[in-house]
Amino acid sequence: MSNKDKEVLLSVKNLEVTFHNEGRRFRAVKNANFDIYKGETFSLVGESGSGKTTIGRAIMRINTLSAGEVIFKGKRISGKISKEDDRDVIRSIQMIFQDPAASLNERATIEYCVSEGLYNFHLYKDEEERIAKVDKALEDVGLLPEHKSRYPHEFSGGQRQRVGIARAMIMEPELIVADEPISALDVSIRAQVLNLMNKLKEEKGLTYLFIAHDLSVVRFISDRIAVIHLGRIVEIAETEELFKHPLHPYTISLLSAVPMPDPQIEKAKKLVVYDESKRDHSGPKPVLQEIRPGHFVFANDREMAEYEAKLQEMEKAEASAK
Numbered sequence: 001m002s003n004k005d006k007e008v009l010l011s012v013k014n015l016e017v018t019f020h021n022e023g024r025r026f027r028a029v030k031n032a033n034f035d036i037y038k039g040e041t042f043s044l045v046g047e048s049g050s051g052k053t054t055i056g057r058a059i060m061r062i063n064t065l066s067a068g069e070v071i072f073k074g075k076r077i078s079g080k081i082s083k084e085d086d087r088d089v090i091r092s093i094q095m096i097f098q099d100p101a102a103s104l105n106e107r108a109t110i111e112y113c114v115s116e117g118l119y120n121f122h123l124y125k126d127e128e129e130r131i132a133k134v135d136k137a138l139e140d141v142g143l144l145p146e147h148k149s150r151y152p153h154e155f156s157g158g159q160r161q162r163v164g165i166a167r168a169m170i171m172e173p174e175l176i177v178a179d180e181p182i183s184a185l186d187v188s189i190r191a192q193v194l195n196l197m198n199k200l201k202e203e204k205g206l207t208y209l210f211i212a213h214d215l216s217v218v219r220f221i222s223d224r225i226a227v228i229h230l231g232r233i234v235e236i237a238e239t240e241e242l243f244k245h246p247l248h249p250y251t252i253s254l255l256s257a258v259p260m261p262d263p264q265i266e267k268a269k270k271l272v273v274y275d276e277s278k279r280d281h282s283g284p285k286p287v288l289q290e291i292r293p294g295h296f297v298f299a300n301d302r303e304m305a306e307y308e309a310k311l312q313e314m315e316k317a318e319a320s321a322k
Contacts, residue, residue: 006037006040008035008036009072009174010035010059010070010072010073011034011035011036011071012032012035012055012059012068012070013068013069013070013071014031014033014067015029015031015032015033015067015070016029016030016032016065016067016068017051017054017058017063017064017065018066028054029054029055029232030231032051032055032068032228032232032233033288034233034236036207036209037223038207039206039207040207040208041201041207041208041222041224042207042209042210042222042224042225042226043209043210043211043212043218043222043224044056044209044210044212044225044228045212045213045215045228045254046227046254047229047254048213050230051231051232052211052228053098053179054231055228056095056177056179059093059177060093061077072092072175073092073174077089091117091171091173092173092174092175093173093174094167094169094173094175094176094177095177096161096164096178097179097181098180098181098183100152100157100163100164100184101184103164104152104160105152106151106152106153107151108151109150110143110147110148110151110155110163111131111148111149113152113163113167114134114138114163114167114170115170117171118130118134118170121171123171134148137167137169137170140169140203141162141163141165141166141196142192142196143159143162157189161181161182161184161189161193162193164181165181165200169200173206174207175206175207175208176206176207177211178197178208178209178210178211179211180211180212181193181197182217183213194217194221197221208221210222215258216258218239219243222239223238223239224237224238224239224294225237225238227242227248227250227251229276230276233298234250234251234297234298235248235296235297235298236288236294236295236296237294237295237296238294238295241292241294241295242295243255244314244318245314247291247311248298248299249272252272253272256270256271257271280302284301286299286300287300291304291308292311
């Protein structure tokens with residue numbers, strides 16, 4: 001199925017977020033554009049401070065936009081919207097936070113933490129139904145119903161993140177913004193949480209916006225990837241296409257930093273350091289352009305011609321290797 005035939009769940013159009021500090025302006029996100037299709041995992045990848053969490057928080061209506069708009073299921077959800085639409089957005093789009101320790105109330109039991117959304121939206125007939133929903137949500141993420149009487153500090157980091165996932169899932173959302181959900185966890189626990197997220201996606205028909213800085217993690221979970229650098233999206237492609245044919249120098253730089261399991265390959269590998277100042281910005285300003293169906297790259301016409309030649313070279317080498 002081509003991207004044109006897929007149902008767009010969320011659209012980000014010309015999104016900009018500007019922060020003000022003591023009279024100074026800082027544009028954290030510049031002219032971001034992308035669609036997220038229903039049922040996919042769309043990943044936003046970049047180093048710390050690139051603006052990926054800011055985009056996630058803007059979609060959640062935590063950060064206000066200085067330009068552009070966010071469309072969810074055909075309706076604008078950015079800026080001023082009705083109270084009713086606001087409630088719908090809160091219920092339909094949930095967030096899993098990076099630090100499970102900081103995002104859970106240490107003084108509240110797990111039962112209350114998971115139930116908070118149910119209380120706020122009164123999504124239960126009686127206490128019996130509420131407790132049944134909490135038990136089911138905990139079971140779905142691999143925890144036991146008896147855990148609900150405990151407090152967050154009694155759990156490990158991985159278990160706390162499972163509680164965070166249960167808290168999001170209990171609202172029966174359509175879209176989940178997962179902000180670096182595994183970066184605070186031990187390496188051995190990360191695969192478990194990713195497998196759990198994939199399992200819940202299949203079972204409940206979820207759509208994810210997955211925010212991360214680690215491309216090897218993103219390759220495992222994503223259908224499509226957007227690479228972001230200094231607040232600007234520089235490349236968007238399907239996962240395997242991006243790994244096979246990276247075009248933008250920043251994407252190539254990120255891929256060169258992915259560790260290889262083979263020590264010989266790792267030793268021989270050259271780390272590519274991206275330096276924005278060394279790029280030739282003379283001529284027309286670069287924009288996000290489609291070079292192959294579904295593969296977009298931030299470039300001007302001169303750079304597009306270079307990328308096109310490079311892509312043809314890669315494809316020719318692949319064809320002769322077969």
